[in-house]
Structure formats: structure tokens, C-alpha cells
Amino acid sequence: MSELKIVIVGHVDHGKSTLIGRLLADTGSVPDDRIEAVRRRCVDQGKDMEYAFLLDALEEEQAQGITLDTTRIQFHSAQRNYVIIDAPGHKEFLKNMISGASDADAAFLLIDAEEGVREQTRRHATILKLLGIRQIHVVINKMDLVGYEQAVFEQIVAVCTDALAQVELQALSYIPMAAKHGENILARSAHLDWYQGRTLIETIDTLKAQHPEADAPTRLPVQDIYKFDHRRIVAGRLESGTLQVGDTIVCWPQGTRTRIKSLESWQRNQPLTTLTAGMSVGVTLEDPVFLQRGTVIAREEAPPLVGDHLKVTIYWLGQQPLRAGKRYTIKLTTQETTCEVAAIDHVYDSSDLSTADALDQVPTNFVGEVTLRTKQPLAFDLFTQVAETGRFVILDGFEVSGGGSIVGLADAVNQAKSQREAEPAAPRQVFRKKLKRSIVIEK
Amino acid sequence: MDQLEKLESESIFIIREAYQKYKKIAMLWSIGKDSTVLLHLARKAFYGHCPIPLVHIDTTYKIPEMIAYRDKIAQEWNLKLVVGSNDQALQNGMGPDKGRLTCCNALKTEGLQQVMAQYEFQGLLMGIRRDEEGSRGKERYFSPRNADFEWNYKEQPPELWNQFQTEFPEGTHVRVHPLLHWTELNVWQYILRENIPIIDLYFAKNGRRYRSLGCAPCTTPITSEAITIEEIIEELKNTNVTERSGRAQDQVDAYAMQKLRVRGYM
Numbered sequence: 001m002s003e004l005k006i007v008i009v010g011h012v013d014h015g016k017s018t019l020i021g022r023l024l025a026d027t028g029s030v031p032d033d034r035i036e037a038v039r040r041r042c043v044d045q046g047k048d049m050e051y052a053f054l055l056d057a058l059e060e061e062q063a064q065g066i067t068l069d070t071t072r073i074q075f076h077s078a079q080r081n082y083v084i085i086d087a088p089g090h091k092e093f094l095k096n097m098i099s100g101a102s103d104a105d106a107a108f109l110l111i112d113a114e115e116g117v118r119e120q121t122r123r124h125a126t127i128l129k130l131l132g133i134r135q136i137h138v139v140i141n142k143m144d145l146v147g148y149e150q151a152v153f154e155q156i157v158a159v160c161t162d163a164l165a166q167v168e169l170q171a172l173s174y175i176p177m178a179a180k181h182g183e184n185i186l187a188r189s190a191h192l193d194w195y196q197g198r199t200l201i202e203t204i205d206t207l208k209a210q211h212p213e214a215d216a217p218t219r220l221p222v223q224d225i226y227k228f229d230h231r232r233i234v235a236g237r238l239e240s241g242t243l244q245v246g247d248t249i250v251c252w253p254q255g256t257r258t259r260i261k262s263l264e265s266w267q268r269n270q271p272l273t274t275l276t277a278g279m280s281v282g283v284t285l286e287d288p289v290f291l292q293r294g295t296v297i298a299r300e301e302a303p304p305l306v307g308d309h310l311k312v313t314i315y316w317l318g319q320q321p322l323r324a325g326k327r328y329t330i331k332l333t334t335q336e337t338t339c340e341v342a343a344i345d346h347v348y349d350s351s352d353l354s355t356a357d358a359l360d361q362v363p364t365n366f367v368g369e370v371t372l373r374t375k376q377p378l379a380f381d382l383f384t385q386v387a388e389t390g391r392f393v394i395l396d397g398f399e400v401s402g403g404g405s406i407v408g409l410a411d412a413v414n415q416a417k418s419q420r421e422a423e424p425a426a427p428r429q430v431f432r433k434k435l436k437r438s439i440v441i442e443k
Numbered sequence: 444m445d446q447l448e449k450l451e452s453e454s455i456f457i458i459r460e461a462y463q464k465y466k467k468i469a470m471l472w473s474i475g476k477d478s479t480v481l482l483h484l485a486r487k488a489f490y491g492h493c494p495i496p497l498v499h500i501d502t503t504y505k506i507p508e509m510i511a512y513r514d515k516i517a518q519e520w521n522l523k524l525v526v527g528s529n530d531q532a533l534q535n536g537m538g539p540d541k542g543r544l545t546c547c548n549a550l551k552t553e554g555l556q557q558v559m560a561q562y563e564f565q566g567l568l569m570g571i572r573r574d575e576e577g578s579r580g581k582e583r584y585f586s587p588r589n590a591d592f593e594w595n596y597k598e599q600p601p602e603l604w605n606q607f608q609t610e611f612p613e614g615t616h617v618r619v620h621p622l623l624h625w626t627e628l629n630v631w632q633y634i635l636r637e638n639i640p641i642i643d644l645y646f647a648k649n650g651r652r653y654r655s656l657g658c659a660p661c662t663t664p665i666t667s668e669a670i671t672i673e674e675i676i677e678e679l680k681n682t683n684v685t686e687r688s689g690r691a692q693d694q695v696d697a698y699a700m701q702k703l704r705v706r707g708y709m
């Protein structure tokens with residue numbers, strides 16, 4: 001079985017790194033000398049053992065007791081392999097938190113029992129929602145500090161359930177814990193005998209990988225073209241779907257059609273017969289069609305959307321706000337073009353969800369529902385249909401300053417509406433460009 | 444895809460991305476297992492070719508077998524190899540007796556700096572992994588170093604969904620880390636599966652083998668009976684000692700690696 005990625009999120013100091021450190025130590029997943037080195041360091045500094053130091057290895061992190069940057073560690077239970085991702089909880093390091101969380105299959109949201117739901121608890125919940133992470137468990141940590149009181153637990157569960165509902169999320173379970181003392185990580189605790197649910201490790205083993213659906217549409221964004229040994233190899237990662245020799249494919253946004261001639265490989269025992277999602281591949285094509293980095297190869301029967309007016313939801317991380325009319329760069333798979341914000345429809349704070357009055361900019365850590373106009377047309381999908389080709393980043397100058405997902409094609413929304421009034425048609429077909437004949441660029 | 448196929452596929456994506464983005468790019472080859480796996484992955488990414496030159500920083504304190512192995516493989520695989528060394532420092536008598544961290548800085552970091560300047564490389568592929576030690580755990584796949592070679596670990600670019608920040612102000616070079624998400628065990632499992640030729644210093648002789656390779660004066664072999672890759676894998680599954688415990692520069696103080704790496708060490 002393939003590995004599953006789990007991110008641990010929550011407000012600053014609520015115990016994320018401690019939980020991971022303890023989980024690794026209790027399952028024997030880190031070498032003894034590494035634990036011993038941390039133990040000695042804590043004794044030297046006159047502190048209790050800080051399991052968090054197994055993750056927070058930088059000098060500044062240990063001195064200040066906070067996580068600056070994300071890290072990830074492979075871990076395995078008796079059942080399967082996992083990657084556990086530590087994310088910082090401090091507001092200043094949200095871009096590091098998002099870097100950690102962006103590709104997770106599941107999340108544990110930690111809440112300090114003494115402090116309850118705080119600003120970053122809510123913000124992280126909004127981010128999980130935007131990232132499309134739906135497997136969420138909540139851990140109420142530091143139960144030792146509230147005398148292991150069930151009433152405190154229940155009260156936080158109520159507040160958190162409400163906070164999650166505001167961003168249309170629902171936790172799969174709530175687990176009381178004292179991470180520092182290892183209670184309810186592997187071992188149950190007599191202090192928490194009122195809790196009958198699963199421990200952390202039992203919960204982890206119930207998680208499911210977010211497998212791409214077997215019948216998902218085929219998307220191969222071209223990464224590069226190699227001309228080794230007189231073959232023209234089209235290289236890229238198959239983001240979704242499958243490909244085989246002989247498949248009729250269309251190259252978007254140009255709309256040229258050809259067929260897969262060969263699947264390339266080097267030093268393989270058995271020849272490749274089918275390419276599946278996630279593979280870095282190379283193919284050759286029957287016709288010498290025009291292709292470049294960014295071209296999206298799709299099977300004929302399931303084309304992507306194509307357009308230059310996108311309706312998107314953006315989480316903004318930039319130091320300068322995202323401004324209407326200013327030029328940015330958008331990167332979507334291997335496609336890259338200039339873009340600008342044509343309209344801002346709604347702006348809200350990612351923590352308390354309060355709406356901003358001004359609609360000419362999206363400030364740092366706010367979420368914007370905006371229309372982007374791109375210089376070149378892009379080939380893409382709605383985030384809810386093919387996540388890999390439905391999300392993008394925005395660069396302000398050199399810097400990655402925001403991430404977002406596509407919720408619609410602005411022109412086509414109207415088109416589709418008028419089309420629907422005229423005759424019922426699948427929206428996808430409305431956007432489909434007429435297929436051109438292959439353009440021959442070389443002989 | 445199984446776990447190794449997934450790791451391989453992610454690494455190949457990153458190698459290809461770096462090759463596409465940087466005209467002047469090199470790959471650091473320390474002769475050890477990780478950078479040799481990286482080299483194999485590059486040949487896989489480019490269907491048997493290695494269009495990226497290799498750089499080896501020779502401190503002259505390397506274990507002699509390493510140099511012989513390097514030259515043999517370079518010839519067999521038709522590799523472009525650049526060997527760099529900080530001759531000035533060596534002439535002035537630099538060595539581990541001047542202090543281990545001082546020596547690493549001069550012979551490795553500065554040696555690398557000279558090669559980077561001479562060839563004007565913008566990108567440098569390296570085989571470091573998060574699980575090697577703490578400061579590497581905090582690395583990005585595309586990690587910028589400023590003109591002074593410094594790593595600004597407090598302000599790293601976000602990396603979401605395989606979208607990497609690849610462009611930076613003049614003078615920056617980018618360290619690219621395609622093996623960041625692999626573990627030591629993954630590396631050996633992959634070597635076994637792919638049948639990658641590995642220098643025999645890793646296999647036990649007279650009850651000792653090297654687990655991590657470096658300069659002779661600062662690298663101690665571990666006690667081991669493992670003489671095959673399968674036996675190394677078994678040994679690693681049961682060990683409770685860190686990989687770099689035999690590397691003296693790591694043990695100088697609690698944050699030694701962070702201090703070296705902030706100044707541009709690998």
C-alpha cells in the first residue's frame with residue numbers, strides 16, 4: 001500500500017511538534033541516540049524532556065520553543081507507511097504552514113485544552129478547507145492542565161464543531177490527549193477513562209489515501225521536450241488518468257490531435273504498458289505536432305476547460321496585498337503566464353471570516369474570490385473535478401505570494417447559462433474548442 | 444505505484460524541472476550512496492543520458508578508494524566531471540587539525556564556492572535528505588543561496604503542489620534537492636532494486652563498514668557484518684543509531700550542522 005500524508009496543524013504552542021515527537025519516540029521510529037541527544041540538551045538547559053526538539057532542530061526553534069518551518073518524517077505503523085508533517089502554528093509562518101499542508105491526505109487539528117479555539121485554529125481550518133483536505137480529526141491536547149475534565153473537553157468540542165461548520169467542515173472525531181505524557185497516543189490513560197474512542201495511532205490507521213479516481217480524465221502537462229537518440233520525447237508527470245500506446249490524444253490549448261506512439265523507459269525489466277497518475281513519464285507521438293512546455297495532453301473523450309478568464313478562490317500570502325489591475329504571474333501545472341485581477345467579488349479574513357469592505361485588494365492572510373484574466377489561454381479543470389489541474393500559485397515578482405483553486409470559467413459561466421436556456425448541453429462541451437488538424441512543424 | 448516508484452517519480456520530476464529552468468546547472472557527486480542514486484535518477488530522467496555535468500569537491504583527505512571508484516564510473520557512464528579543490532587553503536596547510544568546522548568550511552564550502560564562481564552555475568543538484576539530520580529536515584526542494592553562499596532558513600519560499608520558486612535576484616544560486624523526501628532505508632532498497640553499483644566501502648570488511656562517507660580523518664566506520672545490500676537493509680531496520688554518528692563534524696556541538704550549512708555547506 002502506498003504512503004499517506006498527514007499534517008498536524010493548530011494554534012501556536014498547542015503541542016503539534018510534541019505530539020509528533022512523542023509518536024515517533026513511542027513507536028521506536030527515531031534512533032535512540034537522537035532521543036538521547038535531545039534529552040541531554042534539555043537537562044543542560046534545565047528543562048523537562050521536550051519531544052518537540054526531535055522536529056524543531058534549529059537553534060532558534062529550540063531557544064524560543066516554537067516551530068519556524070515545516071518538516072516531514074516517514075513513519076510506519078504495523079499497517080502502512082505514513083509521512084507526518086509538522087506545521088508551524090505562529091501567524092508569521094503561515095506560508096510555511098501551507099507549504100507543509102498543501103499535499104496532505106489528512107489533517108489533525110490540535111487545540112490546547114486550557115486555551116481552547118484560538119485565532120490560528122480557525123485560520124488553519126479555513127486553509128484546510130481551501131486545500132480540499134476533508135479527512136480531519138481534532139485533538140484536544142494538554143488535558144493534564146485541565147485535570148482531565150470531561151466537561152472541558154465537551155465544551156471545546158462544541159465550540160470547535162461550530163467553528164468548523166462555519167467553513168463547511170466536519171471533524172471525523174475528537175480525541176482528548178496529553179501529548180507530552182504520551183496519553184492516548186499509543187497508550188490509553190487511566191486519567192481519560194471516560195473516553196471510549198480511538199487513540200491517535202488507531203485513528204491514523206483508519207485514514208484513507210486520497211487516491212485519484214481510476215476513471216479520472218487524463219492530464220499530462222508537458223514539462224520538457226528531449227531530443228535524445230533521434231527521438232522526440234515529450235516528458236512530464238501524468239497528473240491524472242492513464243495513457244496507453246495508440247490512445248488518441250489532443251494537445252491543449254491548441255487543440256491538435258494525434259496518437260501516442262510509444263511509452264519511453266530506460267533499464268526496465270518489463271516494458272511499460274500503461275502510464276498511471278503520478279508517474280514521471282516520456283512519450284513519443286505519431287505526428288510531429290506543435291508542443292511546448294505547458295501544453296496539456298488529454299485523451300480525446302475528456303478535454304479540459306480552456307480559457308483566459310478564470311473564477312478563482314485565492315489565499316493571499318504576499319507581503320503586499322493582491323491588487324486589482326496589477327500584473328502577476330500565474331503557474332498552473334507547467335503552464336506559466338502573466339495575469340491580472342479583473343474583478344474582486346468577495347474578500348474575507350481567513351480567521352474570523354469577517355468581510356473586508358474594500359474590493360480593490362486582498363490583504364495578507366485574507367481569502368479573495370476573484371476573476372483573473374490571463375495573457376495566454378490556459379488549459380485547466382475545476383478544482384472539484386481534477387484537483388491537480390484545478391489549482392495554481394500566483395507570483396508577485398519572483399515570490400510565490402498566493403495559492404488558489406479554480407471554481408469556474410468566467411466567460412463560459414455566462415456562455416453556459418445562455419446555452420442552457422437555449423438547449424440543454426453538458427457545460428464541458430460548451431468550452432470545448434473545435435479540434436484542429438495536426439499542425440506539422442517538422443518533417 | 445509502490446513506495447519506491449513514487450519516490451523515484453517525484454525525484455525525476457524535480458530533476459527535470461531543474462534542468463528545464465537552469466541553463467548552467469551541475470550535480471554534486473560526493474561518490475557516496477545518495478549522490479550516486481541521484482546520478483542514477485538523472486540517467487533515468489533523461490533515458491540513459493546525463494546532460495548535467497558532475498562536480499566533485501576533492502578535499503585531498505578523501506578515502507583513496509573513493510577517487511578510484513569516481514574515475515572508473517565517470518568513464519564507464521561517459522560523464523562530464525569537474526573536480527574542484529581549494530588549492531590556496533591546502534597550500535596554507537588547511538586540515539582537520541585547524542578545527543573540524545574550519546576545515547569543512549574551507550575545503551568543502553569554499554572549494555564549492557570557487558567551482559560555482561568559475562563555471563557560473565545557477566543551479567546545483569544535491570542528494571541531501573531530510574532524515575539525515577535536523578537542519579536538513581527544514582530544507583526546501585529548491586533552496587536559494589545568496590551571493591555570499593548563505594542560507595536564509597528563516598525566510599524560505601513557499602512550496603505548494605510541486606510549484607517551486609525557481610527564479611531569484613541576480614547572484615543567487617539554487618540548491619535543488621530531489622532526494623529530500625527519501626530515507627536512508629529507501630536509498631538502500633532502491634539501490635538493491637535498481638542494481639546501482641555502489642562503492643564497496645559501504646560493505647563490511649573485518650567487522651566494520653562505512654555507513655556515511657566523508658574525509659578519512661573525520662569519518663569512522665561502524666561495527667557491522669553486513670556484506671550485501673540485503674544485509675545492510677536488515678541492519679538498518681534494526682539499528683537504533685543515527686546515520687551520521689560516524690561523522691566527526693556533526694558532533695562538534697549541538698547545532699554544528701546548522702552553523703556549517705548556513706554558510707553554504709552541503
Ligand SMILES: Nc1nc2c(ncn2[C@@H]2O[C@H](COP(=O)(O)OP(=O)(O)OP(=O)(O)O)[C@@H](O)[C@H]2O)c(=O)[nH]1
Binds near residue numbers: 014066141177178180
Ligand atoms: N502540560 C502539557 N504540556 C504540553 C503537552 N503537549 C505539549 N506541551 C508543551 O507545550 C509547549 C509547546 O509544544 P510544541 O509541541 O512546541 O507546540 P507546537 O504546537 O508545535 O508549537 P508551534 O509549532 O510553534 O506552533 C511545549 O513546552 C510542550 O512541552 C501536554 O500534553 N501537556
